[in-house]
Amino acid sequence: MTLQELSEFYKGKRVFVTGHTGFKGTWLCRILALCGAETYGYALEPPTDPAVFRIIGMDQAMDSQIGDIRDLGSLSRAFERAKPEIVFHLAAQPIVRDSYKDPVYTYETNVMGTVNILECIRRGTETRSFVNVTTDKVYENREWEYGYRECDPLDGYDPYSNSKSCSELVTHSYQKSFFEDGRCAISTSRAGNVIGGGDFANDRIIPDCIRAAAAGKDIIVRNPHSVRPYQHVLEPLAVYLAIAMEQYKDGKKAGYYNVGPDDTDCVTTGCLTDLFCEAWGDGLQWINRYDGGPHEASFLKLDCSRIKKVFGWRPRYHVKEAVEKTVEWSRAYLKGEDMAKVTDQQIREFFL
Secondary structure, X not given: OOHHHHHHHHOOOEEEEEOOOOXXXXXXXXXXXXXXXXXXXXXXXXXXXXXXXXXXXHHHHOEEEEOOOOOHHHHHHHHHHHOOOXXXXXXXXXXXXXXXXXXXXXXXXXXXXXXXXHHHHHHOOXXXXXXXXXXXXXXXXXXXXXXXXXXXXXXXXXXXXXXXXHHHHHHHXXXXXXXXXXXXXXXXXXXXXXXXXXXXXXXXXXXXXXHHHHHOOOEEEOOOOOEEEOEEOHHHHHHHHHHHHHHHHOHHHOOEEEEOOOHHHEEEHHHHHHHHHHHHOOOOOEEEOOOOOOOOOOEOOEOOHHHHHHHOOOOOOOHHHHHHHHHHHHHHHHOOOOHHHHHHHHHHHHOO
């Protein structure tokens, strides 16, 4: 799908994005801005400092309201003002280790936040398309070799993963209870691990790599043998945009969709770090510092055959290219370049 095709649909559409100040939310809103959408965002202050949301000027380029997804009253007022035709729900507490530190906040945000946005849609009349962005970690992980399918059981282990499983179940319940009449098409999309320029989060491997590289230090890797489906951030965003658009046109396209890279790009964290060191250069290297830590799945990948069949989707970048694009963005940022232009250029290259 090209940017022109997206623009033909999204231009002038009223779009509401929760979690718009985060890493994925910022990139999504930038695409929507390039497509001419009338975008409204609702989220907490950017979760990191520095924040890509401010670096590329999205705080000045869209209607941005700071608010807590747990606050139904505040969210409802923002929603009523926006009167959106399309809603993307990205607001979440997204870090596994943080979910062990504060499980109550994680469940409040990830479960009741989903209830609240769906309640806004239920009470309103304008929204015709809703996409709830979840995670590949929603599945009951048995460390199987095959990729998990949309029909496999949901039962995340840690509080983060489990809360996102609950978010899926909430969405399914609302769809069956309140939207069987077809007035709003509802889908969930379960994405693998994303990488890309502008992710400054703690406890994520690529941001850790960038911080170490910028400081001229070795990269510390806490679990080099875990296997994950790494993909560039634009890959799932393209899918979210396609799902929202196609189900808006045809409600039969609504459903549950995995989105991740092909099997060849499901790699160990150590392999990913090797690719980063190669792309960065300067003799960068990493050190294995396995720390035990709280439970996380050691092997996880998705079966994405459904999204490929329904939408004809194929990944654009392999993991090596995804790492190279991340390094390109990060080096430009460290050099003080115009990051809005750099970001726009990467978006246009992806959607050629």
